[in-house]
């Protein structure tokens with residue numbers, strides 16, 4: 169397995185840090201409990217809950233797209249940051265409204281952020297971490313003073329409705345933060361980051377059609393070729409291994425130890441994966457925030473939705489040191505640390 173790419177400690181000494189100053193989330197109103205999935209597929213509420221920790225998820229109705237969720241979350245994050253201006257919008261998503269153009273410019277336009285830089289990032293379930301690093305990089309490079317980073321996905325739009333292994337897991341949602349230029353000593357300052365990938369295992373999580381490998385023709389793609397597929401068991405083991413390894417790497421870069429972390433907010437892929445990461449790191453499971461029971465796996469929205477849930481429940485409080493981490497298709501993984509700031513609840 170290739171070692172995680174070496175990335176210089178971030179920010180460079182004396183450089184500008186990206187500081188989290190707003191948080192907003194949104195999930196579509198329709199709630200699908202396990203029983204609704206069990207009513208049409210060969211599965212049960214007991215199996216899904218015992219094997220994944222999920223009880224229900226939010227699902228978009230036909231006609232609702234990723235941008236609709238991203239706009240709602242973005243609006244709330246801007247309000248929380250008390251701003252109506254950003255220099256860049258980074259949208260992490262694997263379920264864009266369409267393959268071309270990127271979804272971010274449309275989201276920016278609908279948020280009244282015309283003329284700001286806007287682009288999509290696709291790192292599947294690690295998207296939000298890659299988005300944060302991109303936003304922080306724009307700030308550190310002096311390209312932007314404020315950046316809106318949104319993680320939004322509607323995986324239920326690409327799931328094979330007859331596949332019990334994936335239909336039981338995924339839900340839809342969006343979460344966003346506003347980053348502003350600040351100093352590394354401030355609460356909310358992000359970094360360092362650890363980001364990595366392993367393309368040898370690209371086939372473990374895929375959508376076969378819709379890209380250049382299967383070129384566009386006048387005939388529709390093979391039936392089912394546009395559905396999402398995942399080799400669950402292999403991914404499960406790698407998710408634990410890589411998220412635990414990335415957490416250790418980022419802590420080393422930060423000069424921190426595991427005991428310095430008050431809360432771990434990591435990708436909500438499976439409750440057993442959260443337990444596995446806690447176990448591998450030798451950390452108590454109650455330091456790991458979990459909202460997977462209510463939202464399922466929401467891909468790029470997972471980490472900000474978990475952050476919001478933890479703030480609402482009081483599990484995450486200003487001043488606490490939090491480690492963010494994720495793992496997803498690509499394969500990709502990433503982590504960062506910050507001291508949680510005082511934010512305006514919206």
Ligand code: UT7
Nearest residue numbers: 211215219293332333336400401403404407437438495496
């Ligand atoms: O978000 C990015 C990364 N994604 C992840 O990290 C997800 C990682 N993977 C997982 O969370 C788990 O592998 C799953 C939840 C997808 C599956 O759970 P598992 O405990 O790993 O099950 P498995 O794939 O080993 O399958 C065990 C059995 C199989 O039946 P047989 O072949 O033993 O007869 C599956 O067909 O469980 C079956 N199965 C189900 N049974 C009832 C798979 N899904 C279901 C289901 N209901 N929904």
